[in-house]
Amino acid sequence: MTSETMAAAQTADQTVERVADRRTAPRTLRYPERRTGFDRREASWLGVLRANERLVLVFLGLFVVMSAMDWALTLHALGNGAIEANPVIAALLGHRLSALFFKMGVTVVVALLFWKNRKYKHVLATLVAVVVGYAMLMVYHGMNF
Numbered sequence: 247m248t249s250e251t252m253a254a255a256q257t258a259d260q261t262v263e264r265v266a267d268r269r270t271a272p273r274t275l276r277y278p279e280r281r282t283g284f285d286r287r288e289a290s291w292l293g294v295l296r297a298n299e300r301l302v303l304v305f306l307g308l309f310v311v312m313s314a315m316d317w318a319l320t321l322h323a324l325g326n327g328a329i330e331a332n333p334v335i336a337a338l339l340g341h342r343l344s345a346l347f348f349k350m351g352v353t354v355v356v357a358l359l360f361w362k363n364r365k366y367k368h369v370l371a372t373l374v375a376v377v378v379g380y381a382m383l384m385v386y387h388g389m390n391f
Contacts, residue, residue: 292370302364305377306357312380313353317346319387328390 295301320330321342330336338345363369 292367295370296365305373306360308377309380310353310357312384316380316383317349323390
């Protein structure tokens, strides 16, 4: 070997050497926790909604209360000659108590599904959209009151 080759080999040996072995942690069968999609976006409004369960409960309460208000305002409108656009409720209107139980039963089941799946972004966005839709419906009922 020439002196140039030996110098190159010594330089290569120095760069290959490591200070310490980085693989000192024991291996386990446990997988790291998966992200739910909100970890990187906590600053967004959906992240704030997900982080605050009381706020989710407020939206769920608004959903249930506005559904009941929709029922009462629909009955008032039907008394003034309006026609029910929902074919399922229209079929049940002959028995108003059963229509009320059906509407509120579906509302409570949907609210429970929203609560159970509140960690998903699209579920929270749908909840907010439903509450905004009900708010717009309340404005519509108010205009026709």
